[in-house]
Amino acid sequence: MGNIETIERLSLNQITTDKWNLREAVDGCARADIPSIAIWRHKLTELGLAESKKVVQDAGLSVSSLCRGGMFPAATNLERQERIEDNKRAIEEAAELGTDVLVLVCGPAPDKDIDAARKMVAEGIEQIIPFAQEHGIKLGIEPLHPMYAAERSVIVTLNQANTLVEQFKTDAVGVVVDVFHVWWDPDLYNQISRASGKILGYHVSDWIVPTPDLLMGRGMMGDGVIDLRKIRNAVEKAGYKGPIEVEIFNEEIWNRPGDQVLGQIKERYLEFV
Amino acid sequence: MGNIETIERLSLNQITTDKWNLREAVDGCARADIPSIAIWRHKLTELGLAESKKVVQDAGLSVSSLCRGGMFPAATNLERQERIEDNKRAIEEAAELGTDVLVLVCGPAPDKDIDAARKMVAEGIEQIIPFAQEHGIKLGIEPLHPMYAAERSVIVTLNQANTLVEQFKTDAVGVVVDVFHVWWDPDLYNQISRASGKILGYHVSDWIVPTPDLLMGRGMMGDGVIDLRKIRNAVEKAGYKGPIEVEIFNEEIWNRPGDQVLGQIKERYLEFV
Structure with a gap:
């Protein structure tokens, strides 16, 4: 398989243009003909959920996913239950925004x-599955890089994520x-193949050398x-044909004008993804 | 298994007191009754190999390992061959210093x-095994954290390292x-168990939160x-009773007086390792 020829599957993960609020990001996508956006929950507070939904719909954008649910482990049962409740709010928000994927960190x-x-994660996901099913939302377990093991996930x-998915035996995960x-x-390639039919999202960026920072690098x-093309080919071979989100945490990119960043994303997407 | 009761297995990996040259590190270990040191090759250039050896021997220290061989992949066959030659020099230096372990990054x-x-790594190790055997040196494959995949290893x-070890079918690796x-x-614990009888070194430090930096954090x-105690117990159950190296890359620790750092290392070793 070769280059992607159009940007019809391209989605802007909103964190890539972090300086923009949701309205600005939506307007930017519209100007750049980017058809889809991934929304972060903390960005919804700027306009509120109803207005956020309206802004996205009015622009004719689809929502590839909502980031993020998850954060299941906690020291006490009470805290873990609070996390479950927060995940339910995230599921409701995802449904309201018209996406069918909630990303789980x-x-x-x-x-x-x-x-x-890790057991608390499994228990947490199990608890929110019925609520996700009622709302037509799929839960996408995103394995994070091991350097985030102590602070985020x-x-x-992907092996762990696949094992969890197989354990739940439902299309909702x-x-x-x-x-x-x-x-x-x-x-990696064994695990992508193992995930066939269960891939709910595909995110791209790159690993730069030297790596400037754990989070913003x-x-x-x-x-x-x-090797972006090789990984995309494997993901497609595993049956995934959905949106491809560009998700980049990088201070230098955040500081550039958003329209310029979106222009470069489109070029690089067609050339490298 | 509980606390370690003495410091007889404690080794100072020289990088932990990076501001010290080898003579200062050796003197520091002697003052602190730390019986063993791990030496870095770039530190040997300060005194030269012969004088370095004499300094260590005169202080009655043993050398737990030499850091580091490895760095096998390269773009051309010529470069890869140069890396092989450099690994042979490292093996000779390890033998001269009286350690039996060369750490491979x-x-x-x-x-x-x-x-x-990854294939180049396997080919590189295979090429230096006979030379290592002639010099009585064991090659210790150290898997690095995935955040170093692009720059160091x-x-x-440990799964990959174990697979390599099993492939070579020799005690030299x-x-x-x-x-x-x-x-x-x-x-982790499956792989430590799988490594039974093949563990050539055990290094300790800690993962701090928030993590300040990829390299110096x-x-x-x-x-x-x-959970240091749990990992040490697993490593001991897998038959490893050798030196335990303290290897810490951290600017703040490097800037403290070396004797103070060694004092803290001894306390923490007895309390946490």
């Missing part, structure tokens, strides 16, 4: 017992593949070492 | 083909387990989230 351990935290490999998080994995596609 | 890919680079899991690199791995034992 599963959360770090509350203490040194990472195995126990004890789910750090799948995986999200983000190249930045999984490119290093010696078992992602690069524009083509600027780094990830 | 296997190197990054020269391009986007990480699988090809395409070998990022084993693995080095560093908690900082492997603590996040969902398959390691913490003192007890300051982070790693």
Whole structure:
């Protein structure tokens, strides 16, 4: 398989233009003919949910996913129950916005017992599945890079995410593949194949060298070492034909004019993704 | 298994007191009754190999390992051959210094083909095994954290290291387990068990939160989230009773007086490792 020839599957993950509020990001996508956007929950507070939905609909954009649910492990049962409630709010918001995917960033351990935290993740997902099903929302487990194991997610490999998905035996749960998080994995292509029919999202960026920062060090596609085309081909072979989100945490990119960033995203998407 | 009761297995990995040259590090260990040191090759250039050896021997220290060989992948055959020659020099230096372990940091890919680079690592190790055997040196494959996959090592899991070791079918090759690199791995305890009889070194530090930096963000034992005792118990159950190296890359620790750092290392070693 070769180049992608159009941008019809391209989605702007809103964090890539973090300086823009939702209205500005939607307007930017409209100007750039980018058909889809992934929305972050903390950005919804700027306009409120109803107005956010209206802004997106009026522009004719589709919503590829809502970021994020998850964050299941916590020290006490009460706290874990609060996380469940928050996930239910996220599911409602996703449904209201008209996307069918809630991305799950599963959360770090509350203490040194990472195995126990992994069990809390499984229990948390299990608890929200019925609510997700009622709202027509699919839960996308996104394994994060192991360097985030202590602060963001004890789910750090696609293998783990696949094992969780298989455990639940429902179409309401799948995986999200983000190249930045999984490119290093010696078992990557086996695990993508294993995820066939269960991939709910595909995120691109690049791993730049030298890597400037753990969180803010992602690069524009083509600027780094990830074999993007090879991974996309594998993801497509596994049956995924949905939106491809560009999700880049990078201070330097955030500081550039958004329209310029969107222009470069389109070029790099067609050339490298 | 409980606390370690003495410091007889404690080794100072020289990088932990990076501001000290080898003579100062050796004197520091002697003052602190730390019986063993791990030496870095770039530190040997300060005194030269012969004088370095004399300084260590005169202080009665043993050398737990030499850091580092490896760095096998390269774009051309000529470059790869140069890396092999450099590894042979490292083996000679290790033998001269009286250690039996050369730590291998296997190197990054020269391009986007990480699988090809992994093959180059296997070929590189295979080429230096006979030379290592002649010199009585064991090659310790150290998987690095996946966040170093692009810059330091395409070998990022203990699973990969174990697979390489089993492939070579010789006691001249084993693995080095560093908690900082492997603590996040969902398959860690299986892989430590699989490495039984093949563990050539054990390194400790901690993973601190928030993590300040990719390279310089390691913490003192007890300051982070790693369950050090659980991992040591697993490593001992797998038959490893050798030196335990404290290896910390951290600017703040480097800037403290070395004797103070060594004092804290001893306390933390007895309390947390």
